[in-house]
Amino acid sequence: MPPMTIAEKILASHSGQGDAAAGRIVNVSPDIAMSHENAGLVSKIFLEFGLDHVWDREKIVIIFDHRVPAESEKTAAGQKAVREFVKKFGIKNFYDINCGICHQVMPEKGHVRPGEVIVGTDSHTTTHGAFGAFSTGIGATEMAAVWATGKLWMKVPDSFKITITGKLPEMVFAKDVILHLIGELGSDGADYRSVEFYGDTVSGMSIPSRMVLCNLSMEMGAKNAIVPPDEKTFEWLKGRTDKSFSLVYADPDAFYEREINVEASGLVPQVACPHAVDNVKPVGEVKGVKINQALLGSCTNGRIEDLEAAARVIRGKTVHPGVRMLVIPASREVYLEAIQRGILETFVQAGAVILNPGCGPCLGAHQGLMAEGEVCISSTNRNFQGRMGSRNSSVYLASPATVAASAVKGEIADPREI
Amino acid sequence: MPVRGFVHKYGDNINTDVIYPGRYLNIFDPEEMAKHAMEDLDADFLKKVKKGDFVVAGRNFGCGSSREQAATSLHVAGIAGIIAESFARIFYRNSINQGLPIIIAKGVTEKVNDGDEIEVDFETGKIKDITGGVEIQGTPLPPFVLQIVQNGGLIPHLKKTLSGS
Numbered sequence: 001m002p003p004m005t006i007a008e009k010i011l012a013s014h015s016g017q018g019d020a021a022a023g024r025i026v027n028v029s030p031d032i033a034m035s036h037e038n039a040g041l042v043s044k045i046f047l048e049f050g051l052d053h054v055w056d057r058e059k060i061v062i063i064f065d066h067r068v069p070a071e072s073e074k075t076a077a078g079q080k081a082v083r084e085f086v087k088k089f090g091i092k093n094f095y096d097i098n099c100g101i102c103h104q105v106m107p108e109k110g111h112v113r114p115g116e117v118i119v120g121t122d123s124h125t126t127t128h129g130a131f132g133a134f135s136t137g138i139g140a141t142e143m144a145a146v147w148a149t150g151k152l153w154m155k156v157p158d159s160f161k162i163t164i165t166g167k168l169p170e171m172v173f174a175k176d177v178i179l180h181l182i183g184e185l186g187s188d189g190a191d192y193r194s195v196e197f198y199g200d201t202v203s204g205m206s207i208p209s210r211m212v213l214c215n216l217s218m219e220m221g222a223k224n225a226i227v228p229p230d231e232k233t234f235e236w237l238k239g240r241t242d243k244s245f246s247l248v249y250a251d252p253d254a255f256y257e258r259e260i261n262v263e264a265s266g267l268v269p270q271v272a273c274p275h276a277v278d279n280v281k282p283v284g285e286v287k288g289v290k291i292n293q294a295l296l297g298s299c300t301n302g303r304i305e306d307l308e309a310a311a312r313v314i315r316g317k318t319v320h321p322g323v324r325m326l327v328i329p330a331s332r333e334v335y336l337e338a339i340q341r342g343i344l345e346t347f348v349q350a351g352a353v354i355l356n357p358g359c360g361p362c363l364g365a366h367q368g369l370m371a372e373g374e375v376c377i378s379s380t381n382r383n384f385q386g387r388m389g390s391r392n393s394s395v396y397l398a399s400p401a402t403v404a405a406s407a408v409k410g411e412i413a414d415p416r417e418i
Numbered sequence: 419m420p421v422r423g424f425v426h427k428y429g430d431n432i433n434t435d436v437i438y439p440g441r442y443l444n445i446f447d448p449e450e451m452a453k454h455a456m457e458d459l460d461a462d463f464l465k466k467v468k469k470g471d472f473v474v475a476g477r478n479f480g481c482g483s484s485r486e487q488a489a490t491s492l493h494v495a496g497i498a499g500i501i502a503e504s505f506a507r508i509f510y511r512n513s514i515n516q517g518l519p520i521i522i523a524k525g526v527t528e529k530v531n532d533g534d535e536i537e538v539d540f541e542t543g544k545i546k547d548i549t550g551g552v553e554i555q556g557t558p559l560p561p562f563v564l565q566i567v568q569n570g571g572l573i574p575h576l577k578k579t580l581s582g583s
Contacts, residue, residue, distance in 0.1 A: 025562060041446050044446050049573070121484060139512035139515055141573060276431060363483070365444075382482060384435040
């Protein structure tokens with residue numbers, strides 16, 4: 001058998017093939033199929049098949065997170081229709097508005113395992129590659145096809161090998177590493193590719209930090225991103241899933257279309273400037289830009305270590321009077337831990353507003369939108385024009401520490417200087 | 419079969435947030451979706467577009483969110499096909515699954531202008547600019563994928579193949 005990358009191996013095993021070389025079109029059987037509120041659209045399309053059952057009630061996961069709780073009657077009606085669908089078709093894994101962001105709830109509740117194929121109707125489904133899964137975003141129509149048939153055509157992607165080495169400097173995080181990479185490769189630099197992450201920086205990273213790498217790989221176009229599973233992966237998954245899984249690693253002589261090396265020790269905090277995620281600059285070049293809003297949260301950076309990094313910066317200080325700081329724990333589990341450890345108290349005392357777990361203002365659908373001319377620094381994942389409210393507002397993306405430092409200063413600030 | 423229509427031309431990295439803003443993601447009716455096509459990119463789009471027109475764009479068309487409404491809204495608004503230097507992968511799949519044909523054509527943004535009348539053959543990938551008098555050879559969709567488009571999208575395609583006809 002020819003040497004294979006991780007993507008080639010996982011797609012081969014899930015399409016009944018001995019091997020699956022890049023470029024081949026295969027019919028894949030996913031292990032998990034996830035949707036959020038767009039399950040409303042998926043179910044509407046699914047019903048066109050006229051089937052009285054879904055492919056597998058255990059493998060479909062639905063998590064409400066985009067507009068929770070419903071901000072309008074229209075959304076409420078959509079959510080109600082999904083709840084009814086869930087009941088009628090006996091979908092086992094449904095998480096209502098009180099659970100959190102899908103990409104955080106998925107692994108927390110044991111729906112992510114190494115070596116599996118996960119598809120989700122959300123582009124940031126790439127996040128779950130942090131656990132060694134092949135995980136990718138798809139559209140609503142193809143999800144309806146998965147619900148009906150349990151299968152989906154995929155082109156086996158070419159792979160990039162990204163090796164990150166060296167110790168991350170103080171106040172430089174996984175977010176800064178991946179923003180730097182997106183800046184270097186461009187927003188389509190990894191279009192349709194599978195990205196594998198290696199190097200001592202990555203093996204030294206926590207699972208949540210690896211989730212940041214995989215989550216944002218989407219912003220350079222990646223189909224999926226993978227960190228090979230190790231002891232940290234097994235430790236994190238312990239007690240969350242009791243299903244067995246298989247470990248999939250690349251063959252030593254697998255073919256990579258590109259190999260990219262990053263030296264982490266020389267990096268500084270990075271900021272993605274309006275209106276493109278690949279418009280990345282070192283924080284020093286954008287320092288001093290006045291802000292109206294500072295947003296801490298999202299599937300990218302709303303986990304305990306993110307809240308903690310920001311709290312460390314902000315502890316004993318106050319949010320600048322001209323700034324609205326919004327803090328959104330990624331899930332109920334994160335929320336609870338942040339309460340128990342006093343992290344949320346730090347934010348409340350500093351003058352921040354805590355929102356319930358969910359996507360919040362990230363996609364401009366719900367809560368915390370911006371008026372014309374306003375500026376937000378955000379730990380989220382996209383800064384497209386109009387993304388967070390007015391077409392004439394701007395979003396800068398940065399790490400939680402940079403967001404916190406900026407919230408205190410009232411302008412974009414270097415967390416190493418606060 | 420080649421089809422003719424007029425061009426609406428846009429630049430590189432057109433993301434799905436500007437094609438179909440997040441504030442309308444709670445809409446599930448395609449006709450209603452179409453009322454917001456290109457709303458944050460080109461406020462006049464719906465006034466200009468006619469049934470059978472084409473979108474021509476630069477690199478990485480449809481990057482960002484997986485929202486299928488981006489493809490659906492363009493299709494229902496009348497767009498008969500999209501020709502771009504390259505596509506972001508989820509948009510590429512969504513278009514095919516919606517039965518909206520697309521062609522990757524390197525150099526198309528240099529040769530084709532906004533408002534030009536073009537003739538497109540999705541089977542061969544050949545694009546004739548009638549106004550400008552030039553021809554461009556794009557990459558046609560692979561036969562397996564083209565068949566999904568020709569069947570009207572993934573759902574009709576699957577219904578057809580599942581029923582064995």
